[in-house]
Amino acid sequence: MTTFGTQKAGRIELRDIAIHLPGKQRFEAVRNIGTTIAGGEFVSIIGPSGCGKSTLLNAVAGYLKPSSGRLHVDGEAVSGPGSDRGMVFQHHSLLPWRTALDNVAFGLKMSGVGRRERRARAEEFLRLVGLAEFSDRYPAQLSGGMQQRVEIARVLINNPRVVLMDEPFGALDAQTRERMQQLLLEIWGRLQPTVLFVTHDIDEALVLSDRVLVMTHRPGRIREEILVDLRRPRPEDITVSPDFIALKKRCLALVQDEVRQSLVGGLEAARIELPVEA
Amino acid sequence: MSASSIALSAASTTATPPAVPEIPATGLVTKWRAALRLDRVALRVLALILCVALWQAASVHHLDLGVLTFRFVPAPTEVAAAAWALFQSPKLSAHVTNSLIRVFAGFGVAALLGIALGLVIGRSRRLEDALLPPLEVLRPIPGVAWIPLAILMFPSSELSMIFITFMGALFPVLLNTIHGVEAIDRRLVASSRSLGAGRWSVFAEVVLPGALPSIVTGLAIGMGTSWFCLVTAEMIAGQYGIGYYTWESYTLQNYADIVVGMLFIGAFGMASSGLIKLVGRLLMPWHRIQERHT
Ligand SMILES: Nc1ncnc2c1ncn2[C@@H]1O[C@H](COP(=O)(O)OP(=O)(O)OP(=O)(O)O)[C@@H](O)[C@H]1O
Ligand SMILES: [Mg+2]
Numbered sequence: 117m118t119t120f121g122t123q124k125a126g127r128i129e130l131r132d133i134a135i136h137l138p139g140k141q142r143f144e145a146v147r148n149i150g151t152t153i154a155g156g157e158f159v160s161i162i163g164p165s166g167c168g169k170s171t172l173l174n175a176v177a178g179y180l181k182p183s184s185g186r187l188h189v190d191g192e193a194v195s196g197p198g199s200d201r202g203m204v205f206q207h208h209s210l211l212p213w214r215t216a217l218d219n220v221a222f223g224l225k226m227s228g229v230g231r232r233e234r235r236a237r238a239e240e241f242l243r244l245v246g247l248a249e250f251s252d253r254y255p256a257q258l259s260g261g262m263q264q265r266v267e268i269a270r271v272l273i274n275n276p277r278v279v280l281m282d283e284p285f286g287a288l289d290a291q292t293r294e295r296m297q298q299l300l301l302e303i304w305g306r307l308q309p310t311v312l313f314v315t316h317d318i319d320e321a322l323v324l325s326d327r328v329l330v331m332t333h334r335p336g337r338i339r340e341e342i343l344v345d346l347r348r349p350r351p352e353d354i355t356v357s358p359d360f361i362a363l364k365k366r367c368l369a370l371v372q373d374e375v376r377q378s379l380v381g382g383l384e385a386a387r388i389e390l391p392v393e394a
Numbered sequence: 395m396s397a398s399s400i401a402l403s404a405a406s407t408t409a410t411p412p413a414v415p416e417i418p419a420t421g422l423v424t425k426w427r428a429a430l431r432l433d434r435v436a437l438r439v440l441a442l443i444l445c446v447a448l449w450q451a452a453s454v455h456h457l458d459l460g461v462l463t464f465r466f467v468p469a470p471t472e473v474a475a476a477a478w479a480l481f482q483s484p485k486l487s488a489h490v491t492n493s494l495i496r497v498f499a500g501f502g503v504a505a506l507l508g509i510a511l512g513l514v515i516g517r518s519r520r521l522e523d524a525l526l527p528p529l530e531v532l533r534p535i536p537g538v539a540w541i542p543l544a545i546l547m548f549p550s551s552e553l554s555m556i557f558i559t560f561m562g563a564l565f566p567v568l569l570n571t572i573h574g575v576e577a578i579d580r581r582l583v584a585s586s587r588s589l590g591a592g593r594w595s596v597f598a599e600v601v602l603p604g605a606l607p608s609i610v611t612g613l614a615i616g617m618g619t620s621w622f623c624l625v626t627a628e629m630i631a632g633q634y635g636i637g638y639y640t641w642e643s644y645t646l647q648n649y650a651d652i653v654v655g656m657l658f659i660g661a662f663g664m665a666s667s668g669l670i671k672l673v674g675r676l677l678m679p680w681h682r683i684q685e686r687h688t
Contacts, residue, residue: 179584199590209585213603213680222599226590256684274589 124155125190126277126310128176133185134335135171145171147335149185153310153327155277160313160321162367163331163339164375169314172336173280176312177203189278199223202271202309206283208263210255216242216266217251223274241269245299261292265299272303278310286316294352297323301349318367319355322346330370333378340370446470468650473657476650485634492634493624493662496552500559500627501620505613508564512571512609517601522572533565537626545630555627555635562623563616570612574605607681610674614667621663625655636662 133149136142146168153159161169174180175187178197187194189201197203210219217238224234242248245265255263264284271279285293297320304311315321321328328342346359354360451457453469468476480486511529515522537558544554578601586600628637640655675682 177584177588197584197587199588201588203585203588205581205585207581209579209581211582211586211600211603212684213606213678222586222591223589226592226595254680254683256680256686270589 124308124310126155127190128153128278128310128312129186129188129191131186131188133172133175133182133187135168135175135180136183137171137180144335146331146337148337151329151338151341153312155190155310156308157327158304158311158313158325159327159329160315160325161329161331162315162318162321162371163336164333164371164378165316167331167334167374167378168336169331170282173203173282173312173314176278177201177280199227199274200276201278201280202274202276204264204267204271204279204281204284206286208255208260208267210263210266210270212255214254215251216247216253216255216258219255219266220270220273222270227274237273238269241273242266244272244303245269261288261296264288264296268300268303272307272309275307276309278312281311281313283314283316285320293320300324305349318364318371322360322363322367323350323354328367330367331374333374333381339374342367466649468653472650473653476648477654477657480639480651480654488634489636489639490658492631492638493628493636496555496627496635497559497620497624497662497666500556500561500623501563501617503556504560504563504616504620505567508567508612508616509571509609512568512612513575513597513601513605515568516572516575516605517597529565529568532561535561537562537623538629541626541630551630551632554630558627559620559623563620566615566619567609567612570608570615571605574608574612575601577608578604603678606678607674610670610678614670614674617667617670618663621659621666624659 129152130149133146134144135146137145149172161172163169171180175182176189176194178194178201194201210216211222214222217235220241221234221238224237225231229237239248239251242251245268247262247265247269250258250262250266255266258266268284285296288296300311301324311324313321313324322344325344328344329338330340330342331337332339342363344363346354346357346363449467450470452464453467455464457464511525515525540558540561541554544557545551548554548557582600582604583596586596591599624635624637625640626637628635629641631638636655636658640652640659643649643651643655
């Protein structure tokens, strides 16, 4: 991993970003997003549904272009997807025709690493996520939690500076989800990529992150940045500690307020449209 | 993959819990399964025998149902005699090899062109707009209608015949390939690009294998339609070919021979479609697993 001066790699700079999505009318998904995420930092994004969290993540991944603003990673403008920024979706996107091992080795294959070496390294990463015995299985033969672990191994083998995760554990049951969170923290501690993590689950955001960005209803802006100054490693019962509960109350109040406002906004829009129909 | 199996698997994913590792079958279960499979084979054979028996009875008794009459339909025994005569005939191998060459040449070109065109049309909106409309106009035109033009366009009747079997196979292959490419989960392409895949790698690693099940389906159907067009194609033939044999029997009013020709075409068509499905299954071990688990 390269470093920039004394700073770790993976610094994400967002300046005054607006993103419009194509559609019947050009539609403003996020507006006026500005923040800097330090290299190696773990940052979560929460906010009401539809506020543009996935959209923002997709822009950092390079799948779509902001209509205005500056989006830089380590001082370089993002111009498209690349292996320096890995993406994990809510549902796995493993190649169904490749075994777990070959899926993990995929990134190395793309960068021209020889077959034997990439398989050896892929085995290592499968071991890292506890799936050494499942290397010959196809994705369809794995459980949801296993699929996400393979997905994470597949992203990490590229040694990305930034890992983007869009509700990666959203489809898992509570126990698997907790185990995956611990696994992620362990790996993050070891490899130290910057993580940008979207979730609906405030507990999850607080357990994992250094900082939580709360977004407003649409078009999404950053309403508040909450510093999670809880000591690491965080014990399992941290969710019942007073500090944690205080942070959680703050987040909850903000998100609920935004959800309420988005509903009011929706109703107002409906009221405006009603006479037209009548 | 057929539309119904897509619908089925989509419906079952919501109902069933996430796929779990397969439980090894116990000895008893395996035996039970084998017995069941044998049962199914027996049923199929029985059904075939029953059909032939009904046919025999209907034509021996000159069954007349008003709109449908068996009075002039040759009985299976007559057909068997005609088939025996054909098997004895020195012309048989010439009939079969000529037809095989025509079908496989037409099918082969259709497969290459259909897959190549389908891949680019499926990937690019612009090429779809440019190429699909003229192809859609050609699609409904039956092989018979092509005969005069095929004779005019190609220097030999052999090539004209191959052209007709080609037209028969092209559209199933093309349309299934397009459908397969367009049905690929866009997240697969996106995440591959985030893992460092460039244009070509996305094509070779994601688009092609992703469309493969659909391509194989298209090839199996195209193989069938290629045989389907054989009689039409071999109307132009001078001497040999199973289709020509069938057509000639019609003009000579050898009804038993017509049925022999029909059965030959049916059997060869079924066998070659089956061969394609088998090759497809060998090429895509993951596909059956996926279907079983989703
Ligand atoms: N392809 C698209 N074209 C047009 N509008 C879109 C498109 N995708 C999403 N949108 C809209 O953009 C807004 C932001 O969507 P986005 O998926 O980023 O929200 P989100 O915060 O991730 O929501 P969720 O929490 O439900 O996942 C939504 O209001 C959605 O309706
Ligand atoms: Mg989302």
